[in-house]
Amino acid sequence: MSYEVVLDGKYYLGDLVEEITLEDSLEEIAYRANIRLSVQSGMPLIAPGQDIRISGIPYGGQSMAYLLHPAMVWECESEHTGGSGKHLNVTAYDRTLYLSKSEDERLMPGGQTAAERLASYAAGWNIPLGALPDTKIKLKRSVKRSQSIFSMILEDIKETASKGGDLYRPRMTPAGLTLVKLGGNAQVWQLESLESITQKRTLEGAVTQVKVLGNEGSETKLSPVLAIVKGEVDKYGTLQKVLQDCAIETPAQAxxxxxxxxxxxxxxxxxxxxxxxxxxxxxxVDLEGQRLYVTSVRHQLGAPGHMQLELAHEAKVRRDWCG
Structure with a gap:
């Protein structure tokens, strides 16, 4: 296997590795690794909280590079099966998992950008920062009640997009935490050597009409309606979503x-x-001439390896990301 798994920066586990998978999703902040090891005498103790990294030769490259780093062991599960000996299944995450598992309450001043706020969150949890893009859009003052730090980041990203900014997602890199623009990858990979393609079309989750409400009303009065925006009502019927955001003040904004x-x-x-x-x-990515966004990916590393991708068009990704 042309991949390296290194524990605590000094223990090379390559000879013990039987299988590695890497999983990434727009619904999660942290990159996850599942590593299956053969337990042998003399191997180091592996326990949650230890540093771990995975390196490999990037597709089309020539030398080793970090694929998951900085990361930590989150969970270990040992198993013993009759004839095949003892095995250890290790689950590891990059360190942005702390931002998903931790909650806080914050008052964020107006005029900051999503990138500036990300730097503030990362500093509070000692998460190293990489180079951050200029996300440009100034955000409104916000009181963030008790919730995960990741959900706070998503609120900032969604507000940026809803005000006409680009779509971003947080991503840990070997240089530190950053924001990457969705679809902003320099190399758009053309998917080849396809093993299977499954297409699903559905009206589940469809929205054909949006009612935008103003500030909340009282016990005896409904909230004012700023706008009702229709889509494909004639074709699919009325599937309405109600949107209420104190930052929306005018019909044009609505x-x-x-x-x-x-x-x-x-x-x-x-x-x-x-x-x-x-x-x-x-x-x-490019699939038979279509430009599609990766919403989740599972890499089964190997030589050759395999991957499972979930793909969607930009309109769906933008709707899900902003909604």
């Missing part, structure tokens, strides 16, 4: 916020193919 939420027939594709170990959730 219509702008509502439009990305409209989505009729939804199409997703599941693809199994030979592995391109550089593909991450949020990347843009």
């Amino acid at each position: 219509r702008k916020a509502a439009e990305p939420l409209l989505l009729g027939l939804q199409e997703t594709l599941s693809v199994t193919a030979l592995d391109v170990n550089l593909i991450r959730a949020g990347d843009l």
Whole structure:
């Protein structure tokens, strides 16, 4: 196997590794690794909290590079099966998991960008920062009640997108935590050596009409309606979503916020193919001439490896990300 697993920066576990998978999803902040090891005498003790990293030769590359780093062991499970000996299943995450598992309450001043706020969150949890993009959009003052830090980050990203900014997602890199633009990958990989493609089309989750409400009303009065924005009502019927955000104050703002939420027939594709170990959730790929976004990916590392991708069109990704 042309991959390295290193524990605590000094124990090379390569000879013990039987299987490695890496999983990434737009619904999660942390990159996850599942590592299956053969337990042998003399191997180091592996326990939750230890540093761990995975390196490999990037697809199309020539030398080793970090694929998961910095990361930590989160869970260990040992098993003993009759004839095949003892095994250890290790689950590891990059260190952004702390931002998903930790809750806080914060008052965020107005005028900050999503990137500036990300730096503030990371500093509070000692998460190293990489170079951050200029996300440009100034955010409103916000009182963030008790919730996970990751959900706070998502609120900032969604507000950025709803105000006309680019779509971003947080991602840990070997240089530190950053924000990457969805679909902003320099190399758009063309998916080849396809093993299977499954297409799903559904009206589940469709929105054909959005009602945007103003500030909350009283016990005797409903909230004012700022706008009702229609999509494919004639074709699919009325499937209405109600949007209420104190940052939306005018009918023009209401219509702008509502439009990305409209989505009729939804199409997703599941693809199994030979592995391109550089593909991450949020990347843009080319499937038979279609430009699609990766919403989740599971890499089964090996030589050759395999990957399972969930793909969607930009309209669905934007709707899900902003909604």
